[in-house]
Amino acid sequence: MTTTVTEHRRPLRADARRNHERILEGARAVFAEYGLEAQIDDVARRAGVGVGTVYRHFPTKEALLGELVRRKLRVFAENAREALAREGEPFGVFADLLRRNAEVCVADAAIQHALMAFGQHISMHAQVELEELNKPTAELMARAQRAGAMRPDVTVDDISMLMCGVSATMTQTGPGFDWHRHLEFVIDMLRR
Amino acid sequence: MTTTVTEHRRPLRADARRNHERILEGARAVFAEYGLEAQIDDVARRAGVGVGTVYRHFPTKEALLGELVRRKLRVFAENAREALAREGEPFGVFADLLRRNAEVCVADAAIQHALMAFGQHISMHAQVELEELNKPTAELMARAQRAGAMRPDVTVDDISMLMCGVSATMTQTGPGFDWHRHLEFVIDMLRR
Amino acid sequence: MTTTVTEHRRPLRADARRNHERILEGARAVFAEYGLEAQIDDVARRAGVGVGTVYRHFPTKEALLGELVRRKLRVFAENAREALAREGEPFGVFADLLRRNAEVCVADAAIQHALMAFGQHISMHAQVELEELNKPTAELMARAQRAGAMRPDVTVDDISMLMCGVSATMTQTGPGFDWHRHLEFVIDMLRR
Amino acid sequence: MTTTVTEHRRPLRADARRNHERILEGARAVFAEYGLEAQIDDVARRAGVGVGTVYRHFPTKEALLGELVRRKLRVFAENAREALAREGEPFGVFADLLRRNAEVCVADAAIQHALMAFGQHISMHAQVELEELNKPTAELMARAQRAGAMRPDVTVDDISMLMCGVSATMTQTGPGFDWHRHLEFVIDMLRR
DNA sequence: AATGAATGAGGTTTCATTCAT
DNA sequence: AATGAATGAAACCTCATTCAT
Numbered sequence: 001m002t003t004t005v006t007e008h009r010r011p012l013r014a015d016a017r018r019n020h021e022r023i024l025e026g027a028r029a030v031f032a033e034y035g036l037e038a039q040i041d042d043v044a045r046r047a048g049v050g051v052g053t054v055y056r057h058f059p060t061k062e063a064l065l066g067e068l069v070r071r072k073l074r075v076f077a078e079n080a081r082e083a084l085a086r087e088g089e090p091f092g093v094f095a096d097l098l099r100r101n102a103e104v105c106v107a108d109a110a111i112q113h114a115l116m117a118f119g120q121h122i123s124m125h126a127q128v129e130l131e132e133l134n135k136p137t138a139e140l141m142a143r144a145q146r147a148g149a150m151r152p153d154v155t156v157d158d159i160s161m162l163m164c165g166v167s168a169t170m171t172q173t174g175p176g177f178d179w180h181r182h183l184e185f186v187i188d189m190l191r192r
Numbered sequence: 193m194t195t196t197v198t199e200h201r202r203p204l205r206a207d208a209r210r211n212h213e214r215i216l217e218g219a220r221a222v223f224a225e226y227g228l229e230a231q232i233d234d235v236a237r238r239a240g241v242g243v244g245t246v247y248r249h250f251p252t253k254e255a256l257l258g259e260l261v262r263r264k265l266r267v268f269a270e271n272a273r274e275a276l277a278r279e280g281e282p283f284g285v286f287a288d289l290l291r292r293n294a295e296v297c298v299a300d301a302a303i304q305h306a307l308m309a310f311g312q313h314i315s316m317h318a319q320v321e322l323e324e325l326n327k328p329t330a331e332l333m334a335r336a337q338r339a340g341a342m343r344p345d346v347t348v349d350d351i352s353m354l355m356c357g358v359s360a361t362m363t364q365t366g367p368g369f370d371w372h373r374h375l376e377f378v379i380d381m382l383r384r
Numbered sequence: 385m386t387t388t389v390t391e392h393r394r395p396l397r398a399d400a401r402r403n404h405e406r407i408l409e410g411a412r413a414v415f416a417e418y419g420l421e422a423q424i425d426d427v428a429r430r431a432g433v434g435v436g437t438v439y440r441h442f443p444t445k446e447a448l449l450g451e452l453v454r455r456k457l458r459v460f461a462e463n464a465r466e467a468l469a470r471e472g473e474p475f476g477v478f479a480d481l482l483r484r485n486a487e488v489c490v491a492d493a494a495i496q497h498a499l500m501a502f503g504q505h506i507s508m509h510a511q512v513e514l515e516e517l518n519k520p521t522a523e524l525m526a527r528a529q530r531a532g533a534m535r536p537d538v539t540v541d542d543i544s545m546l547m548c549g550v551s552a553t554m555t556q557t558g559p560g561f562d563w564h565r566h567l568e569f570v571i572d573m574l575r576r
Numbered sequence: 577m578t579t580t581v582t583e584h585r586r587p588l589r590a591d592a593r594r595n596h597e598r599i600l601e602g603a604r605a606v607f608a609e610y611g612l613e614a615q616i617d618d619v620a621r622r623a624g625v626g627v628g629t630v631y632r633h634f635p636t637k638e639a640l641l642g643e644l645v646r647r648k649l650r651v652f653a654e655n656a657r658e659a660l661a662r663e664g665e666p667f668g669v670f671a672d673l674l675r676r677n678a679e680v681c682v683a684d685a686a687i688q689h690a691l692m693a694f695g696q697h698i699s700m701h702a703q704v705e706l707e708e709l710n711k712p713t714a715e716l717m718a719r720a721q722r723a724g725a726m727r728p729d730v731t732v733d734d735i736s737m738l739m740c741g742v743s744a745t746m747t748q749t750g751p752g753f754d755w756h757r758h759l760e761f762v763i764d765m766l767r768r
Numbered sequence: 769a770a771t772g773a774a775t776g777a778g779g780t781t782t783c784a785t786t787c788a789t
Numbered sequence: 790a791a792t793g794a795a796t797g798a799a800a801c802c803t804c805a806t807t808c809a810t
Contacts, residue, residue: 165357541752549741
């Protein structure tokens with residue numbers, strides 16, 4: 001098995017790096033459009049490369065999905081760090097972070113499906129990214145809790161768990177289902 | 193297209209009825225064990241019948257899943273009607289119903305996956321069962337709301353939506369994920 | 385293997401005989417409509433009996449087809465015997481027989497397909513009927529040949545062969561294909 | 577839908593072209609040996625490739641059969657063009673063409689079956705090839721007719737039709753069936 | 769004798785992954 | 790490093806035939 005590019009063993013050639021991006025973006029697009037059953041061939045076509053190239057960059061379909069998930073988690077983390085740098089009423093800042101990340105999620109709900117389908121495996125494949133997300137999040141929560149604006153018994157893991165629930169609503173189109181509403185229920189519940 | 197048994201055109205022969213049950217039970221078991229990608233052949237083997245028999249009863253994999261889902265919804269509805277007949281503090285009765293139904297869910301979380309995977313389609317295939325569930329549930333909620341123990345703006349559809357979130361936690365095994373905890377958060381949300 | 389009804393081992397009960405007819409007629413109809421890939425279930429449904437009943441009467445799909453073919457050959461033979469009894473110019477009488485039998489054929493061209501698909505097997509399954517057909521046909525041909533109106537080198541087998549060709553045109557819908565025209569060519573071939 | 581090779585979108589890679597040939601040849605062989613019910617797996621095995629490869633080249637069994645038929649028609653056409661270039665008594669040249677093409681046919685009579693089974697569809701899938709065949713054939717016939725050696729009322733379409741009849745004899749093994757004899761009847765009939 | 773449910777070998781097709789070019 | 794053709798293990802589904810009722 002060859003060294004995967006994502007492990008950054010050595011700096012990539014410029015064109016390889018460009019392909020890497022195009023594949024990831026293509027994957028995001030086709031999974032968003034056709035769901036997880038989209039085929040690697042579709043990803044390749046969308047990315048404008050051959051299947052072989054996809055496999056050179058990601059040894060397996062699961063690995064590709066995994067990277068998409070990790071990317072998303074990195075965006076979440078980035079947003080969290082930004083929130084941390086922001087001035088303002090702590091609970092409001094935190095609530096806005098949840099709203100913002102939810103918007104990121106909904107952009108391609110299929111990745112959400114991936115997150116679910118992966119189930120237990122995800123924590124293994126995104127350990128690092130999860131921690132990078134949890135660190136600033138925990139700090140934001142601590143601030144809000146110290147200010148007496150957030151339930152003191154809620155933990156970062158609870159947030160992941162509850163937000164997974166909100167994501168589930170995104171992929172579901174039940175009668176009267178509305179993830180914005182779901183999210184506001186969650187935020188309300190966290191308050192005080 | 194052949195008449196599917198589920199349409200109850202005519203009373204089934206004794207052996208057919210028995211097989212129908214065995215198939216459904218077998219399906220529940222293999223989906224619980226191997227997830228949704230379990231194959232019809234596996235279902236057949238587990239049920240102790242030939243593949244053809246499975247296809248005679250359920251023309252397609254989706255139809256089989258659909259029936260499993262409907263069955264589950266019927267159990268939910270049954271529990272709701274029982275709760276309605278029960279004496280006691282309205283909110284507590286309702287909360288217990290949620291807890292009880294959640295336990296039913298977790299028995300075979302894979303069906304939950306099906307519920308998710310179905311997404312938008314489910315409401316079409318389980319219209320009737322959903323209504324049978326919603327009727328008593330709405331009545332229970334109205335009681336709790338009249339007693340001032342439940343948020344007055346919550347609707348039955350909200351309950352479905354929030355419980356789907358809880359189900360998502362069942363299928364996910366994140367760090368610190370605990371659906372009991374998720375459920376209690378939800379119950380808290382609904383209070384007053 | 386059970387005794388097939390077609391072998392007339394013992395007189396059939398009235399209802400069995402009726403079913404036998406209905407099955408044969410149903411088979412003729414569905415094979416004519418859907419071609420040879422029509423299923424035994426279709427035959428049974430059309431005949432208004434269960435599959436099991438079809439199998440009681442005909443041990444196999446091929447046997448059913450075989451009987452249909454034999455029936456057709458019996459009609460041909462019947463027509464040939466009638467022609468033999470008729471007065472008139474020998475070649476004309478013979479040509480009319482061919483035209484008449486061709487009309488019988490076209491009624492359900494699918495049986496023709498069966499005749500073709502069977503290929504080499506048919507002569508084994510319809511030996512008797514073929515002879516019953518060939519006897520009067522040979523006599524008719526001899527008359528025409530004695531009268532100097534038909535090529536003297538043509539044999540009964542040639543007629544079967546040439547008429548199979550005409551049948552092929554019936555099942556084929558090529559551009560400009562017209563079995564009436566094909567048949568008249570054949571009749572011309574035979575003349576003097 | 578993937579681009580089928582037969583559409584000649586771009587020059588095939590050397591190995592793909594080789595496989596294309598091998599598949600076609602394998603198909604010809606197994607259909608000749610086992611008839612039309614030969615399976616794609618058999619074709620693949622005979623060609624020494626995987627099933628997937630067969631499906632990459634021909635999206636469906638019918639497509640594969642179709643190409644075989646078209647190939648055969650191209651050989652017929654090629655022979656017709658050669659005959660056109662030949663010196664000699666026009667009717668004799670034409671008769672020899674029929675004999676030659678009949679020999680091509682008999683090489684793998686199963687394709688003939690395909691031709692029949694296709695029935696009405698064939699003209700749609702082989703329009704071009706049919707015209708390529710009909711053009712020189714019509715010219716050869718015109719010559720013979722102008723020379724007063726061929727019946728003036730026969731058309732190219734009649735030839736197709738009559739030759740289909742001869743082909744039927746090839747696939748049938750009735751008692752006394754002999755396609756050479758059938759063909760000579762046809763040729764005789766066309767004379768003058 | 770009739771019924772139709774059950775059977776399961778067999779058929780077509782898909783698609784993640786490998787490998788020759 | 791890139792390409793896309795090749796692979797073949799599955800997956801789904803059909804249907805001639807058997808067998809319990």
